[in-house]
Amino acid sequence: MFPLSILLIDDHAMFRSGMAMVLRSGIANIDVFEAASLEEAMRSPIEAPAILLLDIQLQGLNGLECIAVLQRKWPQVSIIMLSADATPTTVRLALERGAVAFVSKADTATNILAIIEQVLRKEPTAGISGNTPPEPHLTPRQCEVLDLLCQGLPNKTIGKRLGLSENTVRGHVQALLSFLQVSSRSEAAFAARRSGLVS
Secondary structure (H helix, E strand, O other), rough: OOOEEEEOOOHHHHHHHHHHHHHHHHOOOOEEEEEOOOHHOOOOOOOOOEEEEEEEOOOOOHHHHHHHHHHHHOOOOEEEEEEOOOOHHHHHHHHHOOOOOOEOOOOHHHHHHHHHHHHHOOOOOOOOOOOOOOOOOHHHHHHHHHHHHHHHOOOOHHHHOOOOHHHHHHHHHHHHHHHOOOOOOHHHHHHHHHOOOOO
């Protein structure tokens, strides 16, 4: 079996060296290549890397802008975004633009390797490694609205329960959908239960 190639693109030499050591010691039968920028990656001798580990903060084009360019060069490659910026917006943008997973640099080596191995085995990932920062907080009122929404109550009934106008409830519901990054009330209820916001 030929070694699988992993290309690590990050402009911090010390982080690259450390990550390369983690990869070589943690995953059998791989070759790890390093690049400090998109330009350097494009000149890489690798013919078909299995995985690209891509940082967001790079010289020149940032990692999010690099995804499409890298996919044109290596159409079969799986791109994992590896960044210290693990805000929900950044994670969503990375996944929307074609990354198969997002790993926080703050995560443990064990968790990072677990995500990489899942991708190598072509298994579906949750998209995000475990140690991402907490989500922005909901207000107490939004929590009340969310709780009643999860019970399947319509806006009018929620408004009566909480002494709010239907328009105000509608505004809270829209904020909740945006917060949970979903497009429907049923998805919101599912996401809220899955993330432990409601029991």
